[in-house]
Amino acid sequence: MLPFSERAIEFTDRQRRVHEAVGEICAEFDREYWRERDAAGEYPHAFVEALAEEGWLGVLVPEEYGGKGLDTAEAVVMMETIAASGAGFSGAQTIHAAVYNSAPLVAHGNDAMKEELLPRVASGDAWIQCFSLTEPKAGSESTAIETRARREGEEYVIDGEKLWTSRIDVSDYAVVAARTTPKSDVERKTEGISLFLVDLERAFDAGSIHLEEIEKTASNVVSSFRVRYDGLRVPADALIGEEDRGFYHVLDGLNEERLVITAECTGLGELAIERGAAYAGEREVFGRFIGSNQAVQHPLAAAYARVQAARQLVYAAAGRTDDDPKTIGTWANVAKYLASEACFEAADAAVQTHGGRGVAREYDVERYFREARLTRLVPITQELALNYVGENVLGLPRSF
Secondary structure (H helix, E strand, O other): OHHHHHHHHHOOOHHHHHHHHHHHHHHHOEEEEHHHHHHHOOOOOHHHHHHHHHHHHOOOOHHOOOOOOHHHHHHHHHHHHHHHHHHHHHHHHHHHHHHHHOOHHHOOOOHHHHHHHHHHHOOOOOOOEEEOOOOOOOOOOOOOOOEEEEEEEEEEEEEEEEEEOOOHHHOOEEEEEEEOHHHHHOOOOOOOOOEEEEEEHHHOOOOOOEEEOOOOOOOOOOEEEEEEEEEEEHHHHEEEEOOOOOHHHHOOOHHHHHHHHHHHHHHHHHHHHHHHHHHHHHOEOOEEHHOOOHHHHHHHHHHHHHHHHHHHHHHHHOOOOOHHHHHHHHHHHHHHHHHHHHHHHHHHHHHHHHHHHHHHHOOOOOHHHHHHHHOOOOOOOOHHHHHHHHOOOOOOOOOO
């Protein structure tokens, strides 16, 4: 993080300890490490294992199950610290799911799930890195999923196709969303969806999961797949929470998770500005440092101002997660919109500062630019974030 950034946010003692502890781990993985992983399209196992060994994959797991028992405010610090360290948005995303896929188990899992699996998640012995939700025909309309799970005795049988299922290749378990009641048979489209905890080793051994990797140009350290579930059998007690209530289980904590993703955006923005300013302060053209030119200096300074404004909103919201869901939803969507725009402008300014070298891998800013562009699409598009504000804050008619 840039020096002023730490002073601009008044960390609590717990947040300070998180920042320092996670920062020490991140310091072992320099920009070259991330550059090489991105170029090779290789998952950063050493980095994730280092965090797992110190219990950081269990940051939100209650202490009674061996986790750190921390809250959104600390998770925001953790993920921003990772992104700003040089890992960027994609580096933070390598463990984001491991942290948040345990949330449905904590809130809605049965006793066996909690007692047997959560301690293993907290210790890093079991990774739940995969949430399989998005489908080719549904896209952002999650309630339109068609993957089915039908009950057969003491099992559910899952059939269907998913898209953009990430990290399934480096996960022990997946959380899979499927319809247990057809959309045509429910009163509200948000009903009839259930969540299942899938033991991936067993599923692959049974030949019930088929993968097709998606070639992409951003977040290369995380692999994404088209997945086909073909007669996947899971025990009845693999159901997370209540049957047909899975969509509501997903909504629990969704805004808090969105705030953490927003912090990953601000961390990336700070990283881009730091690299842009460093280059501007050392690159000489026409007998002077290019950073002395206002055409170079002002875009970086403006981007810094926007990133810091977004950070203030993220941290303020992270400390108020007990507010009503609509209020937190507003904070989360506004923060997501602002942080994505700010980090994109920061990455763009960093590339422009580097001139032709801005597209050279060795300077890293081209990766930040690719990642920053991605943040305007995930976990929701900027348009959907604005739709939420338009409907829930401005009182405008629902647009979809």
